[in-house]
Amino acid sequence: MPIFKYKAKNNSTGRTKSELTVALSDSELISSLHKRDYKISSIADVSGSLEAKINLLLNPIKVKDLVIFSRQFSVMIAANMPVVESLLILIDQTNSFSLKNMIADIAFEVDSGSLLSDAFARRPKVFSEFFINIIKSGETSGKLDEVLTYLADEMEKSYDMASKIRGAMIYPSFILAALTGVGVMLMVYVIPNLTAMLTETGMKLPLSTRIIIAISTFMRDYLILIALVILGLIMAGRYYLKTEIGKRQLDTIKLRMPIFGRLFKYIYLMRFTRSLSTLLKGGVTITRSLEITANVVGNVIYRELILDTLKSINDGNPLASVLETNDDVPKMVPQMISIGERTGQLDTVLDKITDFYSRESSAMLANLSALMEPMIMVIMGLGVGVMVAAILMPMYNMASQF
Numbered sequence: 001m002p003i004f005k006y007k008a009k010n011n012s013t014g015r016t017k018s019e020l021t022v023a024l025s026d027s028e029l030i031s032s033l034h035k036r037d038y039k040i041s042s043i044a045d046v047s048g049s050l051e052a053k054i055n056l057l058l059n060p061i062k063v064k065d066l067v068i069f070s071r072q073f074s075v076m077i078a079a080n081m082p083v084v085e086s087l088l089i090l091i092d093q094t095n096s097f098s099l100k101n102m103i104a105d106i107a108f109e110v111d112s113g114s115l116l117s118d119a120f121a122r123r124p125k126v127f128s129e130f131f132i133n134i135i136k137s138g139e140t141s142g143k144l145d146e147v148l149t150y151l152a153d154e155m156e157k158s159y160d161m162a163s164k165i166r167g168a169m170i171y172p173s174f175i176l177a178a179l180t181g182v183g184v185m186l187m188v189y190v191i192p193n194l195t196a197m198l199t200e201t202g203m204k205l206p207l208s209t210r211i212i213i214a215i216s217t218f219m220r221d222y223l224i225l226i227a228l229v230i231l232g233l234i235m236a237g238r239y240y241l242k243t244e245i246g247k248r249q250l251d252t253i254k255l256r257m258p259i260f261g262r263l264f265k266y267i268y269l270m271r272f273t274r275s276l277s278t279l280l281k282g283g284v285t286i287t288r289s290l291e292i293t294a295n296v297v298g299n300v301i302y303r304e305l306i307l308d309t310l311k312s313i314n315d316g317n318p319l320a321s322v323l324e325t326n327d328d329v330p331k332m333v334p335q336m337i338s339i340g341e342r343t344g345q346l347d348t349v350l351d352k353i354t355d356f357y358s359r360e361s362s363a364m365l366a367n368l369s370a371l372m373e374p375m376i377m378v379i380m381g382l383g384v385g386v387m388v389a390a391i392l393m394p395m396y397n398m399a400s401q402f
Helices: 026-035 050-058 063-078 083-093 097-111 116-121 129-141 144-201 207-221 223-241 244-256 260-281 286-296 300-314 332-343 346-366 368-400
Strands: 003-010 016-022 038-045
Touching: 003 026, 016 097, 026 038, 050 097, 063 083, 063 097, 063 144, 083 097, 097 116, 116 129, 129 144, 129 260, 129 286, 144 207, 144 260, 144 346, 144 368, 207 223, 207 368, 223 244, 244 260, 244 300, 260 286, 260 300, 260 346, 286 300, 332 346, 346 368
Parallel strands: none
Antiparallel strands: 003 016, 003 038
């Protein structure tokens, strides 16, 4: 889609602005600017320029942008506006430069005869398989407005939960980062000055003091090397976690962690039940829904569990048969799913399970800081205790001899 760079002056305020934007043509952009009372000084197509490519690279499409796009798009389709017209309006309503460009391309493809779901499917890095299949089910059933509204609701719920998790992690992350920074400063700059006097006396120092002095000396002499090693370990760890074995080990650790393990279980169960319910309401078959959900849940352990459930269903067993034998699934989940299967209201029961674990997760997130505070206090206490035993006590003993 053409990318233009223009310079224009607002006739009302007298302010001049120059920016990159996306439009179907220069005449369409000129018409849009005139409607907003702008007088154009210059306009040029810079689609293939380095500046346009850098702007696309530096402004990736964020999850929040997609959530807003989905909500606005669902409102327009629910108001019986044509798909292409809705997309063209959203180009102006969107702040993200990269999303503007993508929406313009999708509008062009749909206007040229492509299905909306096919246009989304050509961008798998932006739109998940879950998103695409929901859109496809809406097109097939003729209920695109309904599935878009429901999809927007579910995306907003998922985004809100992710935002709560990030917000809850700010405090413990800040404390741990501060403790690490203070510890390094003490070891590199403070402790060498404190221990110099102890070593000069020639007195026999406790083992803990000698260990602290050795660590401090090593960190002071090889600080750059230590930083490089830590950076190398982080890079190697990231590479390892991209492998199947690494992913499995990390996902297993997540489920076994104190405090956080239960929270992760709730989040994965919410993703499973919410995604499965959304797909079933969109008219997707149970087997296809499980295939998609397995890739959406975000945990290898639960992915394998869902795939085992799919295999069991294909063998003629009920949905709850595999879930009720797994220790990572609370007994309530397969019991309620079994009731939903028997009554023919599986999607409704899945929504109830999602709501329950959503409330439980929100309560845990609200109390996360309070749960983390004892652990942080213990870590700080241990650090202070080691410092007192290793440094201050020998200095006190030395002073008492005089």
